[in-house]
Every structure is written in structure tokens, then in C-alpha cells.
Amino acid sequence: MTVRDFARAHRFSFLIITATFAMAVLWTAVVILRPLPPRSVTMVTGPEGGAYYDFGIRYREILAREGIDLHLQPTAGALDNLKMLSDPRYGVSIGFLQGGTANEKDYPALESLGTVAYEPLWFFYRSEFHGKGLESLRGKRISIGPEGSGARALTLELLARNGIDENFAELLALSPRAAGEKLVRGEIEAALMLTSWDSSVVRQLLANSNVELASFPRADAYVALYPFLNKVIVPAGVGDMAKNRPPNDAVLFAPKASLAVRNDLHPAIQYLLLDAAVQIHSGPGIFRKSGQFPAAESIDLPLSEEARQFYKTGRPFLQRYLPFWLAVFLGRLLLWLIPLIGIVIPLMRFVPALYGWQVRRKIYRLYGELRFIEHALDERNQGQGVSDLVEQLNRLEERADDLYVPVLYAEMLYILRVQITLVRGRLERPGM
16 A cells, blocks of 8 residues: 555544544443343242242243243242342342332332232131131131241231230141142131232132131221222132132232332333233233233332333333344433434534644645755855755655645645745756
8 A cells, every 4th residue: 555545545534533432432331331131130929839929930931032031039928028129139139019018218229110919818717617707716727828928917917906916826837829738638727818819729719618718897997007908809609600609709808919129120121021010910800900900009119210101101112113132222322322422523523623733734844844945045155055955855745745635725735836846946046
């Protein structure tokens, strides 16, 4: 490559510099300042066989379609979920929480994506105690849920409200599945469990003729005393129409379950969870109308900013039409593009000015050398040799010929060459 070719190639140097700088700023902003969503996250559910765990399986299937690996961590229940979610050492980002178990003040690192389901408190007992009242279960074996479960905490609170302590009966710490199995076999006399209608244990117990479902009297009073509770009704025959199970309507009270996340969970994952919640929880059910859940309700914890936006406008525009990872990248790109343009446009104005200054500087430097030659010529005496000045002028002329400048500055270079010719004429006069 000749010197002229190399110089000509540099007319676009300011564009290359600008593009390189823009890409560096963009890469820093997109990749370092706001990383991509994690490829795997962990959700705390509840005991295996419970509604929370069943919900978790469905969330895992939906997130897997978008390349996200959702690990399910079974727990004893809502209190365990709250403990693990609030402590970053457990590495948990998502979980189901029962209404009335948390508050914003004590758990500032947690936010809600909204409520997703009713969780009735079911009170099943052996049919031989039917019609005999609660007193007939004194001293019997009653499961109230494992330690760390929301069912156990709520049951103990309601028993205390009625003046009943833990000495009333043998209170067992069994999961809903284990309690249901033991109740059917007659190994325990009653079981209280906090789980949704979708739980397989509830369906089995409702259809079993050896098990009865208790109806809670004064349900309105409990709802008034505990605002996080809601009254729901189990219609007669809903468990088994042929056998009319249960034989009568049963009034239950139910907190709502919320989908909670740590506030540092990546926004894109939150949108995926919210979209999955619509697919899983929005259908009609025995206690809910179609579209009732998920709902923008902040019972215990504040809604995350992503949840607020989702309930107003739905999924982000790009995620509706593009694959998840592409939508995330383009969304973050657009987020930084506007401020980046604010940097690049002034830079693109500055760089050409800097380039022009550099071109003029090269021409002015040659002018300076020509002036030096001319000044040296003026100081020579008549007849004094000028061969050294001729050699300097030749080198200067070669550099001027090899110098490439944009058209905008060509006039300056042409004038320089004219001045070189004039000085050469003086050097070549006879007697010099």
C-alpha cells in the first residue's frame, strides 16, 4: 500500500473511532451494568403433593420453554417459604406465600407479583364424629400441618381465639398428603390443611364416604377479625355428585396465596412468571371466576414495579412477538440507545472538527517549513550557494504531493503548491 493509499483510507477514521466508541459504551451498558437474566432460578413451594408444589411444576414447564431452568425446593409450607425467601443465603428467588404471614416492614427485600389463588382451611374428620361437635375430638389425634407451615400457624391462632390450647388434643405435624392417607385409614381422627381446591388430597377426601368436611360457623366474624381471610362456600355434591359428597354446603374461610419474589430478581424473569401465572391461574374454578387471578393485590407485600406495569399493559411489547432471549436483549438495547445517541451525535460533530483541525495542522506545518526556507533564502548573500535549500524544498514538495486531504481542504493544499513553485523560482534565478 502506497503512502497516498494509506492516507486516503484515513478519511473515514473518525467514523471508525466513533463506531468503536459507541459499541464499547453500548457493550458496557448492556452486559456489565445490567446483566442478562439468569439461566436458572429457585422456587420454594410447599410439601410435595400440595397445591404449591403442583403449581410449581406447571411454572417449571412454562419457564422451560423459554430456556429458564426453574428448580423447585419443597418446604413445610408458607412460613418456611418466607424464611428461605427473606434470607439470601438460601439462594431462593421465588415462592408462594400465604396471606397474613408477612409484612413490608419486616421483609423489605420481598415483593409480590400478585395473588394467584384462594387457600381454604379444610377441616376433615372421620364420619363417626359427625354431628357430635368439636368437643368430641378432645384428646384425639388431629393433624394441623408440619412445623413451618401456614396451616399450623393459622390453626393455632384460631384455636387460641376460641380458648383452646395445644392440650386439647394430640396435634400432629403431618403434611396434607400424609394426613389424608392416615385419615382414610383411620390412624388419625381429624386433619386441618391449608391448600387449594386443586390439591389432589382435597378431592380424594371430599369423595371418601368415611370422611366428612366441617363447616365453620361464624365465618363472617373470623373474616372481620382477620382481614386477610375470605369466606368461601363448598357446594354440596361438588366432590362426588353420584354420592352427594359432601352432603351439605360447607362454609370455609381462606387466605389468598401470593406469588412473591426477591426484589433483586431480574425484571425479565418476573415478566415470565407473571405470564405463566396468567396461564395457570386465570381459568374459572370452584371459588373463582375466570380472570379473577392473578390479581394486582398487595395483601402483605407491595407489588413489584414489573407487576404493576404488567397488570396495566400486559407483557412488554417485544416479548409478545419475539423469542424471550432476543426480546430481552433488544429491550435492553433500546433502553440504552436513546442516551447513547445523546452521546454519539455530539461526538460525531466533534470528531469531524478534530479531523479537520488535524488536516489543517499538517498543511500549516508544511507552510511553516516553506517559510523557513524562504527566510533562509532572504538571509543568503548574493552568489552564496543554495543547493541545501533546493534539497529541502524538493523534500517539502514531495511531502506536499503525497499529502491527501478531503476536497474541503484541497484549496489550501493547491495554494501551498503554488507557493512552493514561487520559492523554487527564486532559488533558480541566476546568481543564486
